[in-house]
Amino acid sequence: MVAAGITIVSEPSCLSSLSGMAAVADDFSISFLLSVALSYGGFLSESYFDERISWIQYPVRRLVTTCLVYFVYVFCTSFIIIFLYSLLIKERFTPGNIPWKDLVAWTWFPMQVAFVLSFIFISRSFLMEWKKAAIEAEQLKTEQLAQQYQSLKDQLNPHFLFNSLNVLSNLVYENQDTAARFIGQLSRIYRYVLDVQQEELVAVSREAGFAESYLSLQKMRFEDALQYRINVPETAGYLPPLSLQLLLENAIKHNIASSEQPLCIEISAEDGCLMVRNNLQMKTSQPNESAGIGLSNIRKRYELLSDKAIEIGNNDGYFTVRLPVLTRIYDKNSPVAQL
Numbered sequence: 001m002v003a004a005g006i007t008i009v010s011e012p013s014c015l016s017s018l019s020g021m022a023a024v025a026d027d028f029s030i031s032f033l034l035s036v037a038l039s040y041g042g043f044l045s046e047s048y049f050d051e052r053i054s055w056i057q058y059p060v061r062r063l064v065t066t067c068l069v070y071f072v073y074v075f076c077t078s079f080i081i082i083f084l085y086s087l088l089i090k091e092r093f094t095p096g097n098i099p100w101k102d103l104v105a106w107t108w109f110p111m112q113v114a115f116v117l118s119f120i121f122i123s124r125s126f127l128m129e130w131k132k133a134a135i136e137a138e139q140l141k142t143e144q145l146a147q148q149y150q151s152l153k154d155q156l157n158p159h160f161l162f163n164s165l166n167v168l169s170n171l172v173y174e175n176q177d178t179a180a181r182f183i184g185q186l187s188r189i190y191r192y193v194l195d196v197q198q199e200e201l202v203a204v205s206r207e208a209g210f211a212e213s214y215l216s217l218q219k220m221r222f223e224d225a226l227q228y229r230i231n232v233p234e235t236a237g238y239l240p241p242l243s244l245q246l247l248l249e250n251a252i253k254h255n256i257a258s259s260e261q262p263l264c265i266e267i268s269a270e271d272g273c274l275m276v277r278n279n280l281q282m283k284t285s286q287p288n289e290s291a292g293i294g295l296s297n298i299r300k301r302y303e304l305l306s307d308k309a310i311e312i313g314n315n316d317g318y319f320t321v322r323l324p325v326l327t328r329i330y331d332k333n334s335p336v337a338q339l
Contacts, residue, residue, distance in 0.1 A: 030085045034078060038114050041073045042121040055129040063122065070118050071111065078110035079103060171221060178220050185217045193242065200305065201238035204274060204325060208232040211244040211267055218252055225257040228265040235269040237325035240301040244276065246294040247321050251278040273311075273322040280319050298323070 045066060053062040083103055086092045093099055168186070171179040192210050196202050208230060215228045248265060255278060257263035265278045295312065302310055308324035 030081065030089075033081055033085075034110050035113070037077045037081065038074055038110065038117055041077060042070060042114075042117050045070045045073065046121050046125045050125060050129065055126045056133045059126075066122060066125075067118060070121075071114060074111055074114040075107055078107040078114075082106050082110075182217065182220050185213070185220065189213050189217060196241035199241055201326060202241045204232060204235045204237050204239055204269075207239045207241070207244050207274075208235075208267065210242075211248060214245050214248055215265065218248075222252075222257050222263070224259050225262050226252070226265070227262050229267070231266075231268045232274065233269065235274070235325065237272075237327055239274065239323060239325065240298065240305065243298050243301075243323055244274070246298060247276045247323075250294040251276075251319070254282060255279075256281045256283055269325075270322075273324050275320060275322050277318050277320040280314070280317050295321070 049062060049066050049069075053065060055062050083098075086103070086106075087095070168179060168182055171182055189210070192206075192213070196206075212230055215226070215230075219226055219228075244267065251265055252263065255263050261281055263278060263281070265276070268275050268277075295310075299310055302308060302324070306324065306326055308326070310324070311320075311322040313320040313322075
């Protein structure tokens with residue numbers, strides 16, 4: 001294509017007849033040879049500098065160096081090809097009578113073609129490296145977010161175990177039979193904690209089932225002082241793992257629970273959210289061992305996974321937290337969120 005274009009530009013009358021086309025056959029050959037040499041040189045120069053000078057880090061140096069090397073190559077190559085063509089094929093001069101000025105002038109047109117080719121090669125090289133850099137930056141961002149999310153999840157395992165052991169230590173002295181049943185139930189619950197440790201999301205039904213097991217575990221300790229109701233009928237979607245457990249744990253930890261003042265907890269599905277609500281009867285002194293990671297942990301995990309945020313309310317004597325139910329296709333293109 002390049003050779004045909006050069007030939008037509010040089011001799012536009014060649015298209016008028018077959019004899020005209022035959023007359024420029026030699027010119028087409030030299031044009032083809034030049035176009036191959038120019039294209040191959042552009043490819044080689046870009047490949048060479050792609051490994052040595054980055055467009056992203058040193059754009060000016062890369063542009064100047066690439067253009068300088070390529071145009072020197074084009075001039076030398078064109079000069080040699082035109083010299084041999086004029087001497088051996090066209091016989092325009094003899095070895096003893098070489099028109100150096102004319103040969104230099106004849107390289108002007110290949111240099112113009114080289115300018116167009118260099119623009120194409122440079123644009124392609126720059127776009128390819130920019131795309132590669134963008135992909136690498138996105139991968140790095142993904143890794144950083146994944147590590148950040150994993151660190152948040154890693155908080156849950158020891159946090160859950162620590163608080164459960166504190167409860168167990170009290171039960172051992174109060175009621176050994178209850179403590180034994182507590183240990184059995186705790187082992188089953190802790191199996192779930194280990195199973196979901198490496199998951200970004202778990203099904204709402206699994207979280208609701210775990211909440212049921214967790215509350216029944218606490219029921220062994222508090223008996224009539226704790227009342228709960230779970231109403232999550234076939235709710236599709238997903239939640240960050242152990243979100244419900246953290247909310248339930250906070251409710252039990254920070255509120256009075258007694259036979260005279262039972263703590264009532266309700267979990268229900270409402271408008272694309274899972275709502276956790278408990279009556280407010282705050283303790284006068286809060287536990288010192290509270291790590292304060294409950295609501296903060298859930299909020300940060302939602303920020304990494306979606307543009308939906310948890311909603312917290314404190315109205316009419318009730319503390320309410322609404323957890324948006326997520327899907328496998330999230331609301332923003334978070335790298336952590338793409339499973």
